[in-house]
Amino acid sequence: MLFTNAGNGIETIEQAKAAIEAEPGKYLFGSSGPGAMTHLTTVAAFEGLGVLDKIKHLPFQGSGPALQAMAAGTIQFFGDTEILMQRGNFTPLAIFANERSANYPDVPTAAEVGIAAPLNELYLWGGLFAPAGTPADVVAKLSDACGAAVASEGFQSFAADTQTVLKYRNAEEFDAFFRAQYEGNTAIIKAAGL
Secondary structure: OEEEEOOOOOOOHHHHHHHHHHOOOOOEEEEOOOOOHHHHHHHHHHHHOOOHHHOEEEEOOOHHHHHHHHHHOOOOEEEOOHHHHOOOOEEEEEEOOOOOOOOOOOOOEOHHHOOOOOOOOOOOOOOOOOOOOOOHHHHHHHHHHHHHHHHOHHHHHHHHHOOOOOOOOOHHHHHHHHHHHHHHHHHHHHHOOO
């Protein structure tokens, strides 16, 4: 999710774009470090809006220091998870997912505000990988074990406590997802100059 400081006069992504265009070089976006998902989120947003060359990047060593800089007004934009956005007095501008957040139904998706694929969807995800050539029966057994772990009460409880959205994919589905993410993130990494 891309967000800004509450009360700074920017309530929408359109207002953010207009402010950046009106005063090139004035605004800063932060990240938890170069190449981190927080960096790629803001690059995707501002590249997608056509203003990346008019805003500056200020990297930090972690999301905590970046959020402190947001609260202090040192940076004006940051992209991170919903749960981190809720830790301050921030205004959400867009969500980088294929659908709106249940917690923030009024916040548009990046696609809805004109940020085209592949810049419109970014996910923090995890998965289990096995070496190429692993026998199909072993892959199936590992895939089933992962599905059981995700469905377990403990894992579900952890996800609820951390507001983590779970979307289990079996081995075949995850392979397709991973490859699409790799291709999509390549475009963002290129835009970031990494």
